[in-house]
Amino acid sequence: MIEKLSSSASPESLRVSVVVPVYGGLSLLREQLTALSAQTYGKPFEVVLSDNQPNSSLELWLTEFVRKTHIDERITLRRIDSAAGTGAAYARNRGVAEAVGDLIAFVDADDVARPDWLEHLVAASRRGDLVAGPLDTSRINAAAVAEWRPSAPLHEPSRTPGYFDSASTANMAVSRSAHEAIGGFDENARWAGEDNDYSWRVQLAGFSMVFEPRAIMDYRLRRSRRELWKQMVAYGRGDVANHVKHRPLGHPGMNHPFLFPMVVVSLALRNPLLPRAVTRMSRGRWIYYVAYEYGKIRGSIENRVWCI
CATH class of the missing domain: 3.90.550.10 (Spore Coat Polysaccharide Biosynthesis Protein SpsA; Chain A)
Structure with missing residues (x-):
């Protein structure tokens, strides 16, 4: 007990x-x-x-x-x-x-x-x-x-x-x-x-x-874009590992294949090569989202699952 x-x-x-x-x-x-x-x-x-x-x-x-x-x-x-x-x-x-x-x-x-x-x-x-x-x-x-x-x-x-x-x-x-x-x-x-x-x-x-x-x-944040990229890639890979581990235990999962194309298009249209007035997103925030999605892709390959 x-x-x-x-x-x-x-x-x-x-x-x-x-x-x-x-x-x-x-x-x-x-x-x-x-x-x-x-x-x-x-x-x-x-x-x-x-x-x-x-x-x-x-x-x-x-x-x-x-x-x-x-x-x-x-x-x-x-x-x-x-x-x-x-x-x-x-x-x-x-x-x-x-x-x-x-x-x-x-x-x-x-x-x-x-x-x-x-x-x-x-x-x-x-x-x-x-x-x-x-x-x-x-x-x-x-x-x-x-x-x-x-x-x-x-x-x-x-x-x-x-x-x-x-x-x-x-x-x-x-x-x-x-x-x-x-x-x-x-x-x-x-x-x-x-x-x-x-x-x-x-x-x-x-x-x-x-x-x-x-x-x-x-809470102290990463102070450079390089550090932010590394952290968010790790978060994406970690979320895939948790998806694999907890999906059989009742977790609803983190795989959203129908939303993924919309995410890619949105990030492409907001890339920092375009003027900030158009994207309405800082370079750091864009890196935050792109690195996380890239991490999920890497995690999917590593774990041989589809989790995007």
């Missing part, structure tokens, strides 16, 4: 861990750790930096960070080595294995948690086994970069009509019992979309998910 957090841990005894997968990017990590050190959550918690980079300098960097930064005594900050495997999914699983928490929160190293983020996330965990929070791109990104991607709603989770809602690994918390019941993150996920897969498997296993709009994470 699976014992769920909502009935097994009281607010007074709840142990909380924040797991952060790290692979370089220490200048941006400094911002996130500073934000986590300033949380209004009034009880002890730990921050586990899961270091996925071989021959990393994170240990020395962290020692210097702690020396120069005031860390509240209620916060335990530590590094664990996760360089034996590859990818964020492996790093998160290793982080959970080393963490002491009954409730595990996940964040990315390059984002910035709002001061009351953890307080709201922990409070919401009384209502569900998996808690999702919103990602706000308006504060820490240049306006031109923020315009490249459609803004995610701040008042509701990511929806998949006909299936389950999902949480982002950049802003979620899960009971240890739920995480262990599903075997953690799928370390075979090669591209992206492991957070969707994780959220869906948690709910398929009978656990509940809730959304807490006040647990806001300031």
